[in-house]
Amino acid sequence: MSHKVKLEPVGIEMDVEEGETILSAAFRQGLMLMHGCKEGQCSACKSFLLDGDLDMERYSTFALADYEREEGYVLLCRSHAYSDLEIELINYDEDMLHSGLPVREALAEVRAIDVLTHDIRRLVLGLVEPADLAFRAGQYVDLTIPGTDHVRSFSMANTPASAGVLEFLIKMxxxxxxxxxxxxxxxxxxxxxxxxxxxxCTLRPSSERDLVMLGGGAGMAPLLSLLRSLAETRSGRRIRFYYGARSRSDLFYLDELADLGRRLPGLTFVPALSAPAAGDGWEGETGMVTDVLDRHEDDLGSFEAYLCGPPPMIDAAVPVLIGKGIDESRIHFDKFTVSAEAGSATA
Known part of the structure; x- marks a missing residue:
């Protein structure tokens, strides 16, 4: 059976089949609702049930406490409609709601596996069926582990202009x-x-704000996608990109970042090493990348932020950025569960 679900306060109505979650129905119809893990672990899709009857699959009480469930809060990634519903969105971005692209399944073929550092690999896939997949710079896909029903989430490092190809940076x-x-x-x-x-973790269509980016490890992937996309459009926005690694041998794509600096006059790239080796001869920034950003920046009130890296880095970065004047609504990152294996979670 199909039911009507009305989303407030945005006034959007959509059809939801009983066999799919409300979040999945939104994805199918190209609606970009707030989401993260899609597994009932992160609370990004937490909303409030105003009217109607639904049931939820199992979820973590860290994402939705028992008292919240009793008050009427629900997780859209776990919720199935059993009547017409009215739901109040708690977290939403009006700029993004109608900019979504329908989620699709695809079959792809491995074209390359390259060693970038001792623990980061570059995986390139060529799409087979369909021959292309529409996405926005900064987004990710779920890859199915062969022979299982388990998936892992990895952000694309390339841009949508690379027709039929998807590039990933994956931590081992x-x-x-x-x-x-x-x-x-x-x-x-x-x-x-x-x-x-x-x-x-995509560029907001109506914003021309300057950007501060913060990444670590394989978290280079979605930020590199954003930078490549900005270079394709010859953006004149100011961009501060802080990237954290342990030692010099953990840095990669430095030549491309230098080239992007020439194509994007407003780009400043600041790598930081938390534990440089004795033989590194490193004369750049040292320490945790969030501390380096804190030392470098004063007022970021005119900026918006994009983050991708280990969860502790994200947790440390958010209060620093808020303290520099960035409203929390302008700090963008995707929430992943630990099982996402950092291809995008700690990427």
Whole structure:
């Protein structure tokens, strides 16, 4: 059965099948509702049930406490409609709501697996069916681990202009269910299933604000996608990109970032090493990347921020950015669960 779901205070109505979650129905119809893990773990899609009857799949009480459930709060990624519903969105971005792209399933073929550092690999996929996948710079897809129903979320590093190709930067984890495949189990020509696009770490269509970006590890991926996209449009916006790594050997794509600096006159790239090796000869910034940003910046009130990296980095960065004058609504990042293996979660 299909039911009507009205979303307030934006006045949007959509159809939801009983077999799909409300969030999945929104994705299917190209509505960009706030979301993160899509697994009932992060609370990004928390909303309030105004009227109607729904049921929820299992979720974490860290995302939705029992007392909140009793008050009427729900997680859209876990909610199934059993009548027409009226739901109040708690977190939403009017600028993004109607800029969504319908989520699609796709089959892709491995074109390349390259070593970038001792623990970061570049995975390039060529789309087979369909031959292309529309997405926005900064978004991610879910890749299915072959032979299972399990997925891992990874952000694209390329831009939508790269027709039919998806590029990912993936951190290797000992025993990682997906990342371990890149150590020899996955080869050029192998095929993978994926679904997307997802994610809110995209440029806001109506904004021309200056940008501050903060990344670490494989979190380079969505930020590089944004930078490449800005270069394609010859953007004149000021961009401060702070990137954290442990030692000099953990830095990569420095030549491309230098080239992007020439194509984007407003770009300042600041790499920071938290534990430079004795032989690094490093004369740049040292310390945690959030502390480096704190030392460099005074007033960021005219900026908006884009973050991607380990959850502790995100947690440390948000209060720093707010303290520099950025409203929390202008701090953009995607929330991932630990099982996302950092391809985008800690990327």
């Amino acid at each position: 984890y000992p025993g990682g269910r997906f990342s371990s495949l890149l150590a020899g189990e996955l080869s050029v020509g192998d095929r993978l299933r994926l679904e997307g696009p997802y994610g809110m």
